[in-house]
Amino acid sequence: MGRGRHPADQRRRRGHPPRRARRRPLRARRRVLAAARRRRRLGRPVRRPWHRDRTLRPANVGLRVDWTDTFVDRFPGTPLKHVALTARGHDGPPSRGDAMLTRTGIEGGPVYALGVPVRDALDADGRCTLLVDLRPDLTADQLTERLRTRRPKDTRSSWLRRTLGLDPASLALMWEATAGALPDDPAATAALVKAVPVTITGTMPIDRAISTAGGITWSQVDEHLMLRALPGTFVAGEMLDWEAPTGGYLLQASFSTGVVAARGMLAWLGPDA
Known part of the structure; x- marks a missing residue:
């Protein structure tokens, strides 16, 4: 197709915005949910009927x-x-x-x-x-x-x-x-x-915080950080209800929980993963 003949280019010339690509659902056999911090609100709050959590609050904040x-x-x-x-x-x-x-x-x-x-x-x-x-x-x-x-x-x-x-x-x-x-x-x-x-x-508000407190309570996960109410879904980092001082402590705990969750997922998938 020659230059300028792409449908998106033609729509721009006519003053119309380009069509958005269709969103396709992402399907995965297993998943790990992880977060470093919540800096801003992204859309509506997600309903989570499958676990108990504590509201995210600012931590390491002025x-x-x-x-x-x-x-x-x-x-x-x-x-x-x-x-x-x-x-x-x-x-x-x-x-x-x-x-x-x-x-x-x-x-x-x-x-x-x-x-x-x-x-x-x-x-x-x-x-x-x-x-x-x-x-x-x-x-x-x-x-x-x-x-x-x-x-x-x-x-x-x-x-x-x-x-x-x-x-x-x-x-x-x-x-x-x-x-x-x-x-x-x-x-x-x-x-x-x-x-x-x-x-x-x-x-200060949560968008000014270095990290967050709150999240999924420890009673809702097993020793591999898998959600008891949703087998095959693992959580790490600040998805969990914990907090630590800034610097190496905060990073190390996030890395460590990520390793535990990843190993738990591999064990759950079995030797053929």
Whole structure:
């Protein structure tokens, strides 16, 4: 067929859109369902009467904070270096690292690691208090001792900068948490430095998340990750209800479940596969 004589080309010349190719159903003897993350909604939700699952929710995601306008204007994109974070009411160890201040809240490795207790608190009360330790390598008593060396002409900010080496973002976070009423007492100030309260009002949406929580519950699959209610269908990755920190942990778990599901499928198909 000569150039320009293809039916699709002729339809374009006449101003008509090309006809869509017919969709043919894909038939497979067995299938593996896998997902790395759900970034956006694709059409209508699929009805899944053959398994129980938990709703997909954002994991490894930034948290929302209602900063004041002054704070938003000055500090988005500024890191809080070498801090330790805990969720109030959570008994687990602090999450240490660098957190990033954003226009809408806070994010970063130590924030993502607290995803489960933060979500639990948000589900229970609609809010969660994140406690930021700005000097995790010093005890409250050590901080108090340093703060006792305040000079008569020191302002609160210069006092904290000189004695504790706090940077502008850390100082601003303390001002933000106390609505501008920083304490003068060394012990009270040390206690604040060790646990600056930040009120979390929610998480960023799922399309901003690095990964997801929720999915098919473990009770719905066997040791080969095959769905009990749909023999021959296997699941892996974030189709399953699990979550892990970002980086190698998240990737390794996805790879490992993929291997288990693939081996389970080969065993199900038998030696002739």
